[in-house]
Every structure is written in C-alpha cells, then in structure tokens.
Amino acid sequence: MDQAQKLRSIITETKNEASDARILTISSGKGGVGKTNFTVNLGIALGKMGKRVTIIDADLGLANVDVLFGIVPKYNLFHVLKEDVPVQECIAEGPYGINIISGGSGIMDLIDLSQDELEKLIHTLTYFNDVSDYILIDTGAGLSKSVLSFVDAASDVIVVITPDPTSITDAYALIKNIIKDDRKRIKLIINRVESNEEGDEVFNKLEQAVQKFLDKDVENLGYIFEDSNLKKAVRKQLPLLEAYPRAIASKGIENIAYNLENNNKYVKSNHNFRAFLNKLINKI
Ligand SMILES: Nc1ncnc2c1ncn2[C@@H]1O[C@H](COP(=O)(O)OP(=O)(O)OP(=O)(O)O)[C@@H](O)[C@H]1O
Ligand SMILES: [Mg+2]
Numbered sequence: 001m002d003q004a005q006k007l008r009s010i011i012t013e014t015k016n017e018a019s020d021a022r023i024l025t026i027s028s029g030k031g032g033v034g035k036t037n038f039t040v041n042l043g044i045a046l047g048k049m050g051k052r053v054t055i056i057d058a059d060l061g062l063a064n065v066d067v068l069f070g071i072v073p074k075y076n077l078f079h080v081l082k083e084d085v086p087v088q089e090c091i092a093e094g095p096y097g098i099n100i101i102s103g104g105s106g107i108m109d110l111i112d113l114s115q116d117e118l119e120k121l122i123h124t125l126t127y128f129n130d131v132s133d134y135i136l137i138d139t140g141a142g143l144s145k146s147v148l149s150f151v152d153a154a155s156d157v158i159v160v161i162t163p164d165p166t167s168i169t170d171a172y173a174l175i176k177n178i179i180k181d182d183r184k185r186i187k188l189i190i191n192r193v194e195s196n197e198e199g200d201e202v203f204n205k206l207e208q209a210v211q212k213f214l215d216k217d218v219e220n221l222g223y224i225f226e227d228s229n230l231k232k233a234v235r236k237q238l239p240l241l242e243a244y245p246r247a248i249a250s251k252g253i254e255n256i257a258y259n260l261e262n263n264n265k266y267v268k269s270n271h272n273f274r275a276f277l278n279k280l281i282n283k284i
Contacts, residue, residue, distance in 0.1 A: 003115050004281060010122055011277045020273040021054070021132040024260075025154045027178075029170025031141035033162045034191040035059075037230060037240065038253065039138040040068045044241040045257035046134050047096025054099040054132040058150060059140030066102055069094050070237035078104030080124055081117045087124050095242060099131065122277055129273045151178050153279035156185050158221065162192045163202050172209055179216050186210075187221040189256065199223035221259055224252035 026039045036059065043053045056077075057065035066072055073092035079085040092100040113121060128135055137150055151157055157178060161171045175186055188206065193199040203220050210218050227249035233240040241250050 006115075007118060007122060007281045008278065010119060011274055011281075019130075021129045021135045022156070023135045023137065023154045023273070023276055024156045024158055025137045025139050025151045026158045026160065027139045027151055027174065028141050028160045028167070029172070029174040030164075030167045033141075033160050033164075033167055034224070034230075035141070035160045036065055036068060036138050037234070038158075038160055038189060038191065038224065039136050040065055040239045041241045041250070041253045042257055043098050043134075043136055044095060044239050045254045046261070047094075047098050048241075048254075049257060049261060051133040051261070052097065052131060054101065054128045054135045055094075056101045056103060056128070056135065056137045058103045059138050064102065065138055066092065066100060067237065068234065068239055069100055071100060073100060073102050076102035076104030077121075077124065081113065081120045087127050095239070099128070101128070118281065122281070125277065125280075126273075148177070149280060153276050155183060155276070156187065158187045158189055159218075160189045160191055161202065161206065163190065163194075163198055168202065168206055171206060175206075175210055175216075175218070176214060179214055185219060186216070187219045189221050189224065191224045192226045193223045194226055196223060222252060222256040224249050224256075 026035050026042075028035050036057075039055060043055045046053050055065055059065075069092075071092045071094060073090060075085045075090040077090060080087050080090050090101055094100050137154070139150055159171050159174060161167045171188075178184065179186070188203060190199045190202050193202070207218050207220075210216050225248045227240075227247050229244040229247040230240050230249055233243040236243055240247060241253065244250060
C-alpha cells in the first residue's frame with residue numbers, strides 16, 4: 001500500500017457517522033476581531049446546553065484559548081504527535097467538561113509530518129470525534145497554508161467580522177479563497193456591533209458582494225454587541241459567559257449557539273468526519 005492508501009484505510013475504520021462530531025472552524029480575514037473570545041464562549045454556551053465540546057487552539061498568537069480559560073495544559077498536540085505523549089494528557093478540562101487542546105508550535109503544518117505522525121494525527125482527531133458533539137477549531141487570522149488546510153477540510157466555516165471596513169474587505173478576500181468547495185457552508189458572525197441595524201447593514205454589504213462576484217450564499221449566524229464586560233472578563237482570565245453571564249455580548253453568543261443547534265437553517269451539513277479526514281490528508 002502506498003502512504004495515502006494506508007492513511008485512507010485507517011480512516012475507513014473509524015466508527016459510524018451517526019454520532020459524528022460537528023466540526024466548525026472559526027476564522028477571520030483580519031486579526032483581533034474577537035475569534036478566540038467567540039470560540040471559547042461559544043464552547044461554554046454549547047456546554048451549558050449539555051453538548052460535549054472540544055476546542056482546538058490552532059492559533060499560535062498570544063491571547064490564546066488556554067489563557068482566556070486561565071488554564072495551561074501541560075502538553076499540546078506537538079507532544080502527542082512528536083513525543084509519544086498519550087492524547088488524554090494534552091486535554092485540559094474547562095467548565096462544563098469542555099476539552100481544551102492546544103495545537104502547539106508547527107503542528108498545523110501537515111506537510112512537515114511524517115507518515116507515522118500523520119497516523120497519530122488521524123487517531124488523535126478520531127479520539128476527539130468520539131468524545132465530542134462539537135469540535136471548534138480556532139484557526140487564527142489570515143491565510144497561512146496550515147490554517148487553510150483545516151478550513152478547507154471542514155464543511156462549516158464561521159467567519160468573524162466587525163463593522164470596521166478593513167475587516168469586511170479582508171473577510172471577502174478570505175471567503176474568496178475558501179469558496180472553491182461547493183458544499184462548504186460559510187457562516188458569518190458580526191462582532192462588536194452597536195445595534196442590530198448596524199449588524200444587518202454589515203451583513204447585507206458582504207452578502208451582496210459574495211453573491212454578486214462569487215455567486216455563493218453566506219449564512220447569517222448572528223450578531224454580538226460591543227460590550228465593555230468582555231475586556232474585564234479577559235483581564236480576570238475568565239470567559240465572558242462565566243464572569244458576566246447576563247452581559248449583552250453573552251446573550252448574543254448564547255443566541256448563536258441556540259441557532260447552531262436548533263435553527264433548521266443551520267442544521268448539520270451531511271459532510272461527515274471521515275470526509276473531513278480524507279480532505280485533510282488529500283492536502284498532503
Ligand atoms: N464584543 C466585543 N466587545 C468589546 N470588545 C471586544 C469584543 N470582541 C472582542 N473585543 C476585544 O477584542 C480583543 C481581541 O479579541 P480576540 O483575542 O478574541 O480576537 P482574535 O480575533 O482572536 O485575535 P487574533 O487574530 O490576534 O487571534 C479582546 O481582548 C477584546 O478587548
Ligand atoms: Mg485569537
């Protein structure tokens with residue numbers, strides 16, 4: 001068997017798809033728009049609803065997922081793939097039993113993984129699939145090659161934007177790059193809005209551009225208001241939903257979690273976990 005065949009045969013062994021986790025990658029064109037805070041608090045909102053959530057931090061930036069939780073996992077995926085650390089040891093437990101996993105440096109560069117390490121990556125992701133209803137991947141901003149392979153493989157991509165004009169044009173550029181796969185569903189979150197009308201305006205602007213020039217639809221997953229409580233929560237190293245559950249931004253995020261789970265418009269696409277793994281290894 002050649003390498004790719006061997007990896008594919010491992011993937012075929014993965015279990016039935018009825019209980020597959022839903023994989024959502026969270027991305028943005030421009031940095032600093034609120035992705036990490038959104039990912040963490042979406043995880044908590046889903047956890048509160050009784051869902052099993054795994055958050056993978058694939059971003060190598062500074063304000064990381066673990067920092068927002070005030071938790072530092074001892075090991076990261078790098079140790080699992082390169083140093084034979086058992087997968088369970090790279091999982092830190094957050095509120096509501098959320099699994100928090102840090103990607104670690106370089107790990108998202110799939111090109112650089114050996115055959116052996118790729119097999120381990122597949123087994124590791126399969127483990128996360130088995131223990132989760134949702135896998136949220138915070139991918140960081142922009143279009144680095146490594147980020148793109150995860151965004152490309154997942155069927156659902158959440159793009160976070162703010163009303164800032166450069167955020168909108170950068171989001172358009174990102175969408176243009178990830179749109180090649182017809183089945184891919186692109187969901188927009190407008191963060192830091194001052195009113196619902198402002199959210200509508202920003203959404204409509206981007207939706208029209210994407211429809212007109214790329215001939216593709218985007219979904220409106222909801223708005224999160226500008227909220228000074230968010231900065232306060234970050235300083236306390238507590239997720240907003242834990243520190244200020246009644247804040248207006250918390251309500252916005254809970255509403256988005258509810259939409260994901262219950263709104264028929266956003267029901268899980270038929271793109272399953274095996275398809276995700278296959279697409280991931282096809283990049284190599
Ligand atoms: N809804 C909001 N209301 C007020 N401030 C916000 C809001 N969302 C984000 N911020 C501010 O933006 C900062 C950056 O947020 P965050 O770290 O989540 O962005 P990011 O997109 O993950 O950044 P990076 O691209 O660097 O990873 C927060 O620390 C907070 O101060
Ligand atoms: Mg971030």
